[in-house]
Amino acid sequence: MDKASPIRLEAWSEDDLWLLRAMNAPELMEHLGGPETEEALLKRHRRYVDLSERRTNAGLMFRIVLLPEEVAVGSIGFWEQTWDGEPVYETGWTVLPGFQGRGVATAATRAVAGFARATRAHRHLHAFPSTDNGPSNAVCRKAGFELRGERELEYPPGHALRCNDWRLDLNADPEPLA
Numbered sequence: 001m002d003k004a005s006p007i008r009l010e011a012w013s014e015d016d017l018w019l020l021r022a023m024n025a026p027e028l029m030e031h032l033g034g035p036e037t038e039e040a041l042l043k044r045h046r047r048y049v050d051l052s053e054r055r056t057n058a059g060l061m062f063r064i065v066l067l068p069e070e071v072a073v074g075s076i077g078f079w080e081q082t083w084d085g086e087p088v089y090e091t092g093w094t095v096l097p098g099f100q101g102r103g104v105a106t107a108a109t110r111a112v113a114g115f116a117r118a119t120r121a122h123r124h125l126h127a128f129p130s131t132d133n134g135p136s137n138a139v140c141r142k143a144g145f146e147l148r149g150e151r152e153l154e155y156p157p158g159h160a161l162r163c164n165d166w167r168l169d170l171n172a173d174p175e176p177l178a
Helices: 014-022 026-032 038-054 104-119 134-142
Strands: 007-011 059-066 071-083 086-095 124-127 146-154 160-169
Touching (some): 014 038, 014 071, 038 071, 059 104, 071 104, 104 124, 104 134, 134 160
Antiparallel strands (some): 007 059, 059 071, 146 160
């Protein structure tokens, strides 16, 4: 990770359930079908902990720590997915409202791409922000992803989501920080 980065990524742990609950706020979940139930949050937390503890090429989940404040401000990760018949990584992130607009999500996305690249397991990293989520689409653009077009996904299950398909070639050299 670049020394000038405003963030540090730390593996998701048992202690991060509070952060997942904080990120379940209506304004942060508006593009993802709304807040999850407590039961769904506990299942998600378990998946995040398990993914991070396994330390395999299946992916990793992280808490985003803002520097120099040393405060957890969100989450990001990457995980295996099959997209258009190809094994790929998918990424997604959330940054708490009081810390948005500072380049945190872009720095975290660039950093997570570095982790995904280092696995040498898959060629592409995809992100699927809702078409009407301007800030997340801007993160993809700033982090060097290529827009491949609009797609319809089902997320959460039973909820149609119109999203943009952004793709980053993990075999290409990372773009320099702007």
